[in-house]
Amino acid sequence: MNSSVEKASRKWPCSGSACGEWPMVVVAAALLTFCSPAAPAEAARKSGQAPWSDLFGDSRSKARRAALPAPVPLPKPRPADAPPTGSDKPAAGEQTPAEADKAAEQAAPAPPPPTACRLALTEEIAIAPSIPDIHGVGGCGGEDLVRLEAVVLRDKRLVSVKPAAILRCAMASAIADWIRADMAPLAASLGSVVSDLDNFDSFECRGRNRVVGARLSEHGRANALDVRALKLANGQSISLTDRTVPRELRERVLYSVCARFSTVLGPGSDGYHEDHIHLDLMERRNNYKICQWNVWDPLPQIAPLLPAERPEEAPPREVAAKSDAAKSDTPEPAAGETRPPTKPPTKKRRQSQRF
Structure with a gap:
């Protein structure tokens, strides 16, 4: 049968890549598939199926497949709780994290x-929790510090310290003993x-005294306490510097703190x-003490x-007036006569009160 391109174009109309490019691509793919036996063998091996060459008994494909090494399975991941191996051990001079933490605790x-x-100074005497040591500028601070919050009386009543005082333990103990032994009976x-x-x-x-450049106060060493008053449960207040408070009461406080x-x-x-009133436990030579507090009247x-x-008992005003008039009617002394000298009134010295 005779045919030509012109007849074919009239019989199967096409244009562009439909008649020129795609047929060539299909032919090339078929040739590569049938001419390269290794490709289908590799694809079959990955898919788990026998390659087409095995089906047709291709000896060369069988020999090539036998020469290939068998796939090696990968190991399972190492458990987290597995003991360390030689490669996991630290190098010489290094420490494991557990050993490092233990060494830090010991150091x-x-x-x-x-x-x-x-x-x-137990809780039966005072509520005074310990606080860390303070090492400030210029020697401020100290060691064995407490925060004195309250003093516990013998009947378990609390004397609140308002606000709580930061003191050395010895000073806090002295304050607690003073309240318990002296102020409670008062x-x-x-x-x-x-x-x-x-x-x-x-x-x-x-x-x-808050003077710039002065020596460090005992307050800076947490060794002093300033007290203004003691308040009682009945609402009464013993202000230590109030002159309206009975003098005897303030003197009793004076004697107790100075001792x-x-x-x-x-x-x-x-x-x-x-x-x-300023109180402290400053150490001096020969245990010298200073007690300067004037209890004013x-x-x-x-x-x-x-x-x-x-x-x-004063005379009536009329009598007083007549006596004054009689004094004015007294005649003046004649020439040559002298009036007897009168004794000048004595001046009473006014005694100054000292407070």
Whole structure:
């Protein structure tokens, strides 16, 4: 049968890649498939099926497949709790994380053992938890510090320290003993109990009397406490520098603090302690103590604006007026006569009150 391109184009109409490119691609793929036996063998091996060459008994494909090594299975992942192997062991001089943590704990300084004061200052005496040591600028701070929150009386009542005072253990213990042994009986004599201690100042890194350049105050060493008043449960307040408080009561407080503390400063000491009492345990040579607190007398009553009433034993005003007129009628002495000298009135020296 005779045919030509023109006839074929009339019989099967096509254009572009449909008649030129795609037939060539299909023919090339078929040739590569039938001429390369390794490709289908590899594809069959991956899919788990026998290659076409095995089906047709191709000896060369069988020999090539036998020469290929069998696939090696991968190992399972190592369990996390498996013991370390030689490759996991640290090099010489290195430590495992567990050993490093243990060495750090051993290298950290152990806390110092509690002092005798800390062991004695139990919760039956005071609520005073320990706080870390303070090492500030210029020697401020100290060791064996506590935060004195309350003093426990013998009947388990609490005397709150408001606000809580930062003190050395020895100073806190002295304050607790003073409240328990001296101030509690004083309050009992007034028919009440101590409820609060008015803390004016405790630990503060500063110079004496807050003067710039002055020596470090005992407040800067957490070794001092400023007290303004003691409050009682019945609402009464014993203000230590209030002149309206009975003098005898303030003197009893004076005697008690001067017997217990090495430094007591109050009104009349240096002008800086007119409204509170300073207490500390400063160590001096030969246990020298300073007690400077003037317990002033009550203030004198203010004179009334109106004059005082006329005494009953005073003479009537008419008699007083006649006596004054009689004195004016006395004749003057004649020439050459002298009037007897009158004794000048004595001036009474006014005694000054000292406070």
